[in-house]
Amino acid sequence: MTAAIDTLVRNLSVRDRTVRGAAQDALIALGPQGIDQLLPYTLDGEPSSRRRAVRSVIERMGDEALPRLREIRREGPGRLRSSALAILVDLGGVDALDEIDRRAVERLIRIKILDERPxxxxxxxxxxxxxxxxxxxxxxxxxxxxxxxxxxxxxxxxxxxxxxxxxxxxxxxxxxxxxxxxxxxxxxxxxxxxxxxxxxxxxxxxxxxxxxxxxxxxxxxxxxxxxxxxxxxxxxxxxxxxxxxxxxxxxxxxxxxxxxxxxxxxxxxxxxxxxxxxxxxxxxxxxxxxxxxxxxxxxxxxxxxxxxxxxxxxxxxxxxxxxxxxxxxxxxxxx
Incomplete structure (x- = not known):
């Protein structure tokens, strides 16, 4: 399954629109159970075009993706938490976050405000x-x-x-x-x-x-x-x-x-x-x-x-x- 997903992800960047579209549809069809395997492709170190394409796939899953993204925020894996947070906010705004994450964002803003000069x-x-x-x-x-x-x-x-x-x-x-x-x-x-x-x-x-x-x-x-x-x-x-x-x-x-x-x-x-x-x-x-x-x-x-x-x-x-x-x-x- 991992090899098949890797092939589909790589096909998101090919020139052929038909192949690209088929890869998008296949990855979206995986639904929330595919999120754990897709999120690593959104991390730093991956080509920027691939990161954007995979994020778009997850976001096109819509509200169905929210519960699993929240679970990753709470339980890990740790290296996927930051990507899960960004996609959560893109999908549903701050409303999509758990209360713990909301408080963490508010606390970070308060800290940043103190020394944001110039x-x-x-x-x-x-x-x-x-x-x-x-x-x-x-x-x-x-x-x-x-x-x-x-x-x-x-x-x-x-x-x-x-x-x-x-x-x-x-x-x-x-x-x-x-x-x-x-x-x-x-x-x-x-x-x-x-x-x-x-x-x-x-x-x-x-x-x-x-x-x-x-x-x-x-x-x-x-x-x-x-x-x-x-x-x-x-x-x-x-x-x-x-x-x-x-x-x-x-x-x-x-x-x-x-x-x-x-x-x-x-x-x-x-x-x-x-x-x-x-x-x-x-x-x-x-x-x-x-x-x-x-x-x-x-x-x-x-x-x-x-x-x-x-x-x-x-x-x-x-x-x-x-x-x-x-x-x-x-x-x-x-x-």
């Missing part, structure tokens, strides 16, 4: 909101957030920008809703920020910001927090946006493909660039500052690595619906 948020591409750090409670209320959980920045960024960050579900009346998972960063200090606020938090969540309109969310945030910003870095389309709202009103915005590109009066930091631009920069800064990161650096906080001494507290993971806690979202996350 932290880093995406700087090459993405979209995020920014709001005054001391208005966290107001931001939570304004956006209707639930199940706030302390989280590391590495874990939060992955949850909100790489893993599954939206979930469709039905309520007790059969009505369909969509819940989102978002990440709020630790507090970042920027002593050079323009205006009355020096400490800021970012909010990341690709689906949340895309589907619910980050510009509208910034306006709503500013009603409760006094001020809020929305930034977009889109290198694929060679586009950038930055948007400032105060007390529920648009103050200033820029968009590469907006017409006109600028709206509102130039802010003080822009006036400096406009007045001090040299000959090569005069056209770029003729109407204001078109660079979203430069705007963020002057108004709130620029993405990328954050200095340890300017980082305070920890981040939070949250969802947008009271019936969908964080544990309902599937997928293993780095800690």
């Amino acid at each position: 932290v880093e948020v995406p700087m090459e591409a993405g979209r995020w909101l920014a709001f005054p750090a001391d208005r966290l409670d107001d931001a939570v209320a304004a956006l209707g957030l639930h199940d706030l959980r302390p989280i590391t920045t590495v874990m939060g960024v992955a949850a909100a920008t790489k893993a599954t960050d939206s979930l469709e579900f039905q309520d007790s009346q059969g009505k369909t809703h969509r819940a989102y998972r978002i990440f709020i960063t630790p507090e970042f200090e920027n002593s050079y920020a323009e205006g009355q606020f020096r400490n800021w938090r970012m909010l990341w969540g690709n689906s949340f910001l895309d589907e619910l309109d980050g510009f509208r969310l910034a306006r709503e945030l500013s009603e409760r927090c006094g001020e809020a910003h929305f930034y977009i870095l889109d290198p694929y389309n060679s586009a950038e946006n930055w948007y400032v709202a105060r007390d529920g009103r648009t103050v200033r915005s820029y968009g590469t493909y907006d017409y006109p590109q600028f709206a509102g009066e130039p802010l003080p930091f822009e006036a400096w660039y406009m007045e001090n631009a040299d000959e090569d920069e005069a056209e770029e800064y003729a109407e204001g500052v078109p660079d979203a990161c430069k705007a963020a650096d002057n108004l709130s906080v620029e993405p990328g690595p954050q200095l340890a001494e300017d980082t305070h507290g920890h981040g939070w993971l949250a969802t947008t619906h009271p019936d969908i806690p964080n544990c309902r979202f599937k997928g293993a996350l780095p800690v």
